[in-house]
Amino acid sequence: MFPKRNKMSILVVGEGELACQGGVMSKTITVAFFDTKPYDRAYFERARALPEFADVEFKIDYFEGHLDASTASLASGHEVVCVFVNDHLDRAVIDALAAGGVRLIALRCAGYNNVDLEAVWRRIHVVRVPAYSPHAVAEHAAALLQTLNRRIHTAYNRTRDGNFALSGLVGRDLYGKTAGIIGTGKIGKIFAEILKGYGMKILLNDLFPDEGFAASIGARYATREEIYAASDVISLHCPLTPENRYMINEATIAQMKPEVILINTGRGGLIDTKALIEALKDGRVRGAGLDVYEEEDKYFFEDWSLAPIKDDVLARLLQFPNVLLTAHQAFLTEEALGEIARVTLGNARQWALDGKTPNEVCYQCRETGKAPGCAREGSGRCW
Numbered sequence: 001m002f003p004k005r006n007k008m009s010i011l012v013v014g015e016g017e018l019a020c021q022g023g024v025m026s027k028t029i030t031v032a033f034f035d036t037k038p039y040d041r042a043y044f045e046r047a048r049a050l051p052e053f054a055d056v057e058f059k060i061d062y063f064e065g066h067l068d069a070s071t072a073s074l075a076s077g078h079e080v081v082c083v084f085v086n087d088h089l090d091r092a093v094i095d096a097l098a099a100g101g102v103r104l105i106a107l108r109c110a111g112y113n114n115v116d117l118e119a120v121w122r123r124i125h126v127v128r129v130p131a132y133s134p135h136a137v138a139e140h141a142a143a144l145l146q147t148l149n150r151r152i153h154t155a156y157n158r159t160r161d162g163n164f165a166l167s168g169l170v171g172r173d174l175y176g177k178t179a180g181i182i183g184t185g186k187i188g189k190i191f192a193e194i195l196k197g198y199g200m201k202i203l204l205n206d207l208f209p210d211e212g213f214a215a216s217i218g219a220r221y222a223t224r225e226e227i228y229a230a231s232d233v234i235s236l237h238c239p240l241t242p243e244n245r246y247m248i249n250e251a252t253i254a255q256m257k258p259e260v261i262l263i264n265t266g267r268g269g270l271i272d273t274k275a276l277i278e279a280l281k282d283g284r285v286r287g288a289g290l291d292v293y294e295e296e297d298k299y300f301f302e303d304w305s306l307a308p309i310k311d312d313v314l315a316r317l318l319q320f321p322n323v324l325l326t327a328h329q330a331f332l333t334e335e336a337l338g339e340i341a342r343v344t345l346g347n348a349r350q351w352a353l354d355g356k357t358p359n360e361v362c363y364q365c366r367e368t369g370k371a372p373g374c375a376r377e378g379s380g381r382c383w
């Protein structure tokens, strides 16, 4: 059981959950950490030593594999599982976690499309890191756009080979062109500001427009159809939901300006990759800068350089010189990793000590982040 504090601020917890650190009683929080990479471990080990965690003791078991139905039993006996974007928490996994006594799913990311939030409802609470460094992701989107537009990736390889020819490297000024940004939350807004700095005209789209923000950068909200028709660059910064899966598909690409550049640092499932490939083949799309791919969980974060890629769609995508694919690394800055570790452990700590955290999510949050009648408003917990 998660503990309650009594009036003297001494933690009241279940059997065996109190530990004594330097004469101070502290709560032990057991964590099963999945999909561990060396950088995750380094930043979490650093974060757990922060003074703000002096009143808790984290016992973290690091597992290299993904969390799925075949590995869920490893979480048995831990209060918390800590997972990342490509761990799949479907109903079968959630059943196994609940049976193993897991009380909290701590996502060390912002998105939560990989959790079956309806299966988890009233069984295991889910927390996330809503913002670690939106600058990291927005700056990466800008890097993809600039690299692709000016063919820096091609130029880099050429000059290293002693090829100093410029043919095929002609880009376009971004100044004066139109950018359409779909999803104007934390990341989309920063990206809009960056592109404004380039002197681009900015069109915005969001389910919940922030007119004040638009006015502050001289941009305006537009329908998706208008964005498709008018934009030279379209960048996706919304979460993946059942409603917007394949938002970019054959029909919507057909509405786009010829030679549009597409940037996606949101989620792979926002784009029908096969439709994108067809549009790249016939030149309707000038370039695609992708940090996410709809089937990325099979390949991303691992070294496949010595094995054949069996995913024919991914293999085809990688053949285009005007496709720049990074393996979900937009978040990967020192600042973001430090903040992810600090906020994730902070979520687990706050949950263990207070039974609630503002970073909880539930299926009602999925679309709006603030569903009408949200239980969290009153109790501080989704349920």
Ligand SMILES: NC(=O)c1ccc[n+]([C@@H]2O[C@H](COP(=O)([O-])OP(=O)(O)OC[C@H]3O[C@@H](n4cnc5c(N)ncnc54)[C@H](O)[C@@H]3O)[C@@H](O)[C@H]2O)c1
Pocket (backbone or CB within 6 Å): 110, 111, 130, 131, 134, 137, 182, 183, 184, 185, 186, 187, 188, 205, 206, 207, 208, 237, 238, 239, 240, 241, 244, 265, 266, 267, 291, 292, 328, 329, 330, 331, 332, 367, 368, 369
């Ligand atoms: N590549 C990476 O490393 C990386 C890192 C962090 C986040 N992300 C992705 O970026 C997304 C955005 O992150 P954020 O921190 O800006 O989130 P956010 O919650 O601050 O903003 C998301 C915005 O999208 C809007 N939205 C939701 N559905 C929409 C739709 N169908 N059409 C238009 N707008 C819609 C929301 O209203 C909200 O304003 C995340 O959901 C995640 O999928 C990727």
